[in-house]
Amino acid sequence: MQRHTEICIAGGGPAGTLLAYLLARRGAEVVLVEKQPVPGPSFRGEIINADGESVLRKHGILDKINPEAVLPLLRLEYWENRKIVKTIFPDHADGNVGIHIPQADLLHALLNEMKSYSNFTYLPGTMVRGLLQNEEGTYTGVKVRTADGSLLTIHSQVVVGADGRYSSVRKYAGIPVNSAGHGYDLLWARIPAPQGWEPVMCSTIQNGQQLHLFTQARGYVQIGWNIAEDSYKELRKRPFEELTQTLIEAFPKLEDSVRQHITSWQDFVLLDIFSSKSERWAQPGLVLIGDAAHTMTPTGAFGLNEALRDADVLHEEILNCLSQNKETLTSLERLEQRRRGDVERRQREQVDMELTYAQNFNN
Numbered sequence: 001m002q003r004h005t006e007i008c009i010a011g012g013g014p015a016g017t018l019l020a021y022l023l024a025r026r027g028a029e030v031v032l033v034e035k036q037p038v039p040g041p042s043f044r045g046e047i048i049n050a051d052g053e054s055v056l057r058k059h060g061i062l063d064k065i066n067p068e069a070v071l072p073l074l075r076l077e078y079w080e081n082r083k084i085v086k087t088i089f090p091d092h093a094d095g096n097v098g099i100h101i102p103q104a105d106l107l108h109a110l111l112n113e114m115k116s117y118s119n120f121t122y123l124p125g126t127m128v129r130g131l132l133q134n135e136e137g138t139y140t141g142v143k144v145r146t147a148d149g150s151l152l153t154i155h156s157q158v159v160v161g162a163d164g165r166y167s168s169v170r171k172y173a174g175i176p177v178n179s180a181g182h183g184y185d186l187l188w189a190r191i192p193a194p195q196g197w198e199p200v201m202c203s204t205i206q207n208g209q210q211l212h213l214f215t216q217a218r219g220y221v222q223i224g225w226n227i228a229e230d231s232y233k234e235l236r237k238r239p240f241e242e243l244t245q246t247l248i249e250a251f252p253k254l255e256d257s258v259r260q261h262i263t264s265w266q267d268f269v270l271l272d273i274f275s276s277k278s279e280r281w282a283q284p285g286l287v288l289i290g291d292a293a294h295t296m297t298p299t300g301a302f303g304l305n306e307a308l309r310d311a312d313v314l315h316e317e318i319l320n321c322l323s324q325n326k327e328t329l330t331s332l333e334r335l336e337q338r339r340r341g342d343v344e345r346r347q348r349e350q351v352d353m354e355l356t357y358a359q360n361f362n363n
């Protein structure tokens with residue numbers, strides 16, 4: 001089976017889906033390929049910061065999301081021995097220190113807007129299996145396996161790899177990537193928030209272990225435990241209650257919900273932490289955005305927001321190129337020129353924040 005389109009985007013996470021929306025609503029022909037059958041089912045970065053908020057507001061997207069799924073966070077608290085030792089408030093009275101939006105809600109809102117667009121095709125449950133190239137080496141499309149198991153060839157003027165930290169598009173294009181561990185991994189779990197739990201982010205060190213709490217929209221608290229890099233396999237041989245006990249000691253108010261909802265290792269999700277930089281973001285006819293171009297650590301919750309910024313900038317460059325019939329490569333390279341400096345600055349900031357984390361608890 002064959003199809004033709006202007007833009008083929010591999011990966012329907014926040015970067016790919018936002019890019020699809022921004023292009024499709026301006027009339028570009030877009031095919032969005034996503035390997036998961038349902039958008040946004042897994043545990044992902046979900047805190048929108050000021051940069052992400054400004055992208056969503058600029059394009060009127062915040063208003064399209066179910067209000068129940070939009071939770072502005074009031075402050076960031078650092079706790080020690082069950083007491084708050086430092087609080088970060090928003091810069092402005094009407095501001096927030098981040099907005100929690102479940103990724104599924106963000107993706108559904110965007111996909112819902114595109115439902116009636118005849119120039120947009122969404123292919124969930126579809127895996128990228130290879131790339132097409134012409135004789136000059138320019139990328140001209142992707143080969144995919146669709147949800148019903150059939151092979152489909154999608155010919156496109158531009159291929160976008162928005163397929164995350166383990167990007168297949170990057171691999172098939174042979175783009176080298178430099179990855180670095182940060183000395184820790186993260187275990188995530190989620191529990192219903194107890195009555196009266198406020199929309200805040202909290203951080204603490206309890207029994208030598210870093211713990212992070214994020215209040216989530218729809219009445220949940222997301223909990224992150226920092227664990228030593230690559231230690232999860234060994235840790236799983238021990239009782240999971242060692243982790244929940246540490247959490248309860250630090251935040252006794254969570255005890256009932258923790259005991260009820262974290263009942264085995266199955267209730268934890270591992271995020272192996274690394275950052276990466278792709279050596280190039282663009283090749284003729286192909287471009288990488290979001291985690292595929294630059295994986296971030298969860299520190300400061302930048303990954304999702306930088307991915308949204310990439311999509312915003314790339315849509316301008318692609319539209320510019322389509323309207324002026326410019327050489328595709330020129331415009332694709334401009335994404336990297338416009339964004340790489342900011343992203344790498346953020347990556348350095350993350351390292352600084354990780355190295356100086358303990359100083360937040362100095363009075």
Ligand SMILES: Cc1cc2nc3c(=O)[nH]c(=O)nc-3n(C[C@H](O)[C@H](O)[C@H](O)COP(=O)(O)OP(=O)(O)OC[C@H]3O[C@@H](n4cnc5c(N)ncnc54)[C@H](O)[C@@H]3O)c2cc1C
Pocket residue numbers: 010011012013014015016033034035036040042043044045046047126127128129162163164165167168169269270271289290291292296297298299300301302303304307
């Ligand atoms: C488990 C987990 C927890 C995270 N927690 C945090 C956090 O707490 N804070 C934070 O800031 N960031 C976190 N992140 C990172 C954050 O989610 C990303 O930075 C952000 O989602 C980047 O968006 P993206 O669209 O570039 O990539 P992704 O969100 O990874 O989206 C990529 C999409 O591509 C699809 N895909 C992959 N391979 C293929 C293929 N071969 N064919 C078709 N589709 C494919 C995937 O299914 C996915 O939907 C987390 C990431 C993970 C994986």
